[in-house]
Amino acid sequence: MNKVLFELPPMPYYITIGQTRYEPGQQHPNRRNIGVFDLLFVLQGTLFMGEEDKQWQVRQGQSLLLLPDRYHYTSAICTKETVFYWIHFEYNGTYREISDPHTSLPIRHAWANPYYLKLQQHSTPRQFASIVRLLEVMHEQTNANGSATYWKEQQQFMDLLQLLEEDEQDDSTTSSVVKLAERTEAYLRRHYQKDLTNEILAESLHFHSNYIVRCMKEIYQCTPMEYLLQYRLEQAKLLLIKTEWPIAKVGEQVGFHYAPYFSSCFKRYIGMTPLSFRKLYSL
Template identity: 30%
Template sequence: MAKQFISISCLPTPTYIQSGHVIFQPGERHPNRKNFQFFVMMFMKRGHLFIAEDDQKYTVGPNEMFILQPHHHHYSWKPMEETTEYYWVHFTATGGYVQADQPQQVSPTISVPSIHYYTSPITMFIKKQQVVTDMDSVISIIRKIFANSRRSSESHADINQNTIEFWKAEQLFTDLLRQIQMQTREESSTTVIANQIQRYIEDHYDEKITYEQLGKLFHIHPNSISIYMKKAFGLTPNMLLNKYRLNEATKYLLLTTDQVSKIALTVGYQNVYYFSTAFKKYYGVSPSEYRKKYMSLKPDSTESATGTQLN
């Protein structure tokens, strides 16, 4: 396995471009490309990929992640020997990067003046090739990224819906990078797990999530989940989940004309009455009242965007 690191400046942050899924049959090869403009991040599901970057040959196996650099020569140095399947993500990093045998700090390409506050020049460190301990969870995020990206491209007529799906895809991509980047020495194991739980909740907020499920995913006792989260964030997983769901709901209320019942299902509430009750408790008004109140503050707002009324 390659013992190399890719250090990427996060000023500006890396940007998601597109993603997909591919299956190669025995005898087939990865495309031969020169000067491809994006990073290619691959997550192996099965089989072995024999890939070269310039003159360096690599073999990538199941449950491994591998990154190809932009503007380099990518090609197969040997055909597939078996059915090979992986998910891929293309992204760009305009903030500068370097590949080396050790992680390196990379200076940002944006000069940030410290007029009032100073933004630290953060560098993200990722192993070029690494084993992914929970590949199913990572692939689940990639599928969500692709689904949101696809919906965004299909909704050209609805600018607001396009915006929601675009930013969801970018947020999920950022969470993916956070999941695969190297852990810093300053982070305790409790903080690391709490951050992983937070990311999982935010990436899967529209699904059913249980303490038992979180315990199995992060290999800790279900009773420890709340302890870790309260210590790191001052919130239980359930409080964080509801807060995030309700925050997402406000975006749909203000940026779409979807009925409140549909928005409730979209953000993970199976019961629209429970959603309305939770929303009113958190924001002080019902979902329809919230929409009416804040839509009226927008220029050129219309009464037709009020949706279904809930008492």
């Protein structure tokens, strides 16, 4: 099943919402390169939509995400009364279509907190009733204005995306590989200051160490110990800037018990010594 992956930040930006009703014999207009994402939720009837070489029948209780740089067209006229909400939103970052459920996840750093938002292009959301209630609220305030309305609309749109993503994450097809990799990442981030090994991970997470390593390599493109090293060094970068601690204490604070080894790892991965890095941000 096709999904669209958004690399955050930046965040998607809500523009507007509307509701459209087609009588039998009417159809959605054909359009090309409209410049915004078009997110459809069918309340009644069926929309027959196409995008380039793909076609869908979007029935009651289903959603469809149309991409901004494609040709959209009607593959058939409506055969019965059809009602749907549509939302236009912008996204100025990087996005791509994916079909692999094991798409790798980003690693957070000291100056970045990347996130991958994955939405099914055509779906039957389990939480459709909750989505409709939210859409109704958003639609009711389309004629309102002012700063309070602006922020409320953006927040409600974020709530909508969260509902859609939760539905995707609750899908029974969600890989156990992804779940274990995420559990491993969370454990490493909580305990990075301690002495950790693959055996300790296996005992704590109740999986064989080889399987944990395989899951991490598949999802994060690194082993647990490689992830741990990167995370420790990112935390060290923060401490080098935010404290006046000696280099040895910074290393010890993030899990390195031998200062020369800390400096060696830092230089290998960051490209300079801890002291040189600190001087970059000193007066």
